[in-house]
Amino acid sequence: MTKPVVLVVDDEPQILRVMRASLPIRGYEVLTASSGKEALDQLSKQVPDLVILDLAMPEMSGLEVCRRVREFSTVPIIILSAKGSESDKVAALDLGADDYVTKPFGMDELLARVRAVLRRLSATDDRVLVVGDVTIDVDERRVVVGGKEIRLTPKEFDVFKYLVNNAGKVVTHRALLQTVWGWESTDQTEYLRVFINQLRRKIEIDASHPRYLITEPWVGYRFVPNE
Numbered sequence: 001m002t003k004p005v006v007l008v009v010d011d012e013p014q015i016l017r018v019m020r021a022s023l024p025i026r027g028y029e030v031l032t033a034s035s036g037k038e039a040l041d042q043l044s045k046q047v048p049d050l051v052i053l054d055l056a057m058p059e060m061s062g063l064e065v066c067r068r069v070r071e072f073s074t075v076p077i078i079i080l081s082a083k084g085s086e087s088d089k090v091a092a093l094d095l096g097a098d099d100y101v102t103k104p105f106g107m108d109e110l111l112a113r114v115r116a117v118l119r120r121l122s123a124t125d126d127r128v129l130v131v132g133d134v135t136i137d138v139d140e141r142r143v144v145v146g147g148k149e150i151r152l153t154p155k156e157f158d159v160f161k162y163l164v165n166n167a168g169k170v171v172t173h174r175a176l177l178q179t180v181w182g183w184e185s186t187d188q189t190e191y192l193r194v195f196i197n198q199l200r201r202k203i204e205i206d207a208s209h210p211r212y213l214i215t216e217p218w219v220g221y222r223f224v225p226n227e
Contacts (some may be wrong), residue, residue: 002177003072004118005048007031009039010080011057019052022107028114036060040068046135047075050114051219053097054080055088063091070096076117086218093172100170113213116168131167132225134212136160145212146226150202159195160203163213172220196221 006028008019016032031048033039036057043051051069055062066077079092081102089100089125098117101110108144129136141157143150152160158180163171173189181188196215200207214222 003027004050005027005029005031005046006050006052006112006114007033007042007048008052009033009036009057009062010052010054011035015054015080018107026111036062036065039065043069043075047073049075049079050117051075052080052114053077055092056082063088063095065094066095066097078110078113078117088173088218089170090174093170094174098169108185113168120165120167120169129161129164131164131223134164134225136164145203152199154204156195156199156202159192160199163221164225167223167225170216170220170222174220176220180217201226 004027004154005022006019008016008030009032010016010019010024011034013034016034020030020032031042031046033042037060039051039053053065055066063080066079069077070077074096076170077092077097079089079097079134080103081089081092081100082103095123099113101113127138129138133146136142138161141152141154143152143157143160162176162179177188177192181191191196196213197207200210200213203212204210212224214224216222
C-alpha cells in the first residue's frame with residue numbers, strides 16, 4: 001500500500017524536525033520546505049497528497065502560497081497558525097485551505113485533522129453521504145442521524161449537507177453563506193447563526209452542548225462525525 005505523501009512547509013527548523021520524525025512512524029512519507037518559494041518549487045515537481053502550511057513565513061506568506069497553489073491544484077492544505085491570527089485563518093480558508101491547526105499544537109490533533117481531510121477526499125458516492133452515524137440521501141433530501149430520521153427545511157438541509165460533505169473541516173461563515181444563499185448574503189452571519197441553532201435543536205441530543213455542529217469562534221463551523 002502506497003504511503004500518503006505530506007509536504008510540510010515551515011520556516012522553523014524545529015517544526016520540520018518534529019514532522020520528519022513523527023509522520024513516517026504514523027505511515028506518511030514526508031517532504032519538507034522551509035520557504036514559500038521552495039514549497040512552490042517542490043509542488044511543480046511532485047504534487048503530494050496533502051500540504052501542511054505555516055502562515056507566518058518571511059518573503060512569501062502562507063496566504064500567498066495558498067493563493068498560488070489554488071491556481072493550479074486542489075491538493076488539500078492544512079494551515080498552521082499562531083494564536084491571535086483569526087483574520088488570517090479566515091483568509092486562508094476563503095482562499096481554499098481545508099483546515100487549520102493553531103500553534104502550539106499536539107501531534108495527535110494534527111494527525112486527526114490529516115486523517116479527516118484525507119478520508120473526506122476518499123469518499124466516492126456523493127449522492128448518498130455516510131459520515132459516522134449520519135446518512136444523507138441527496139436525491140430524496142432525507143437525513144438520518146443516529147438511526148433517527150430528521151425532518152429539515154430546504155435551507156436547513158442545504159446547510160447541513162454542506163457541513164457534512166466537509167466533515168472535519170472548518171467551513172467559514174462566508175463559504176457557507178455563499179454556497180447556500182449566494183454572493184449577496186456573505187455578510188449575514190447572524191442569519192446563519194439562527195439556522196445553525198435551528199439545526200442543533202433538531203439534530204443534537206443537547207443543543208446547548210453540541211456534539212455534531214461545533215462553532216469555531218469568529219471563523220465558522222465544523223461538523224464532527226460521531227464515529
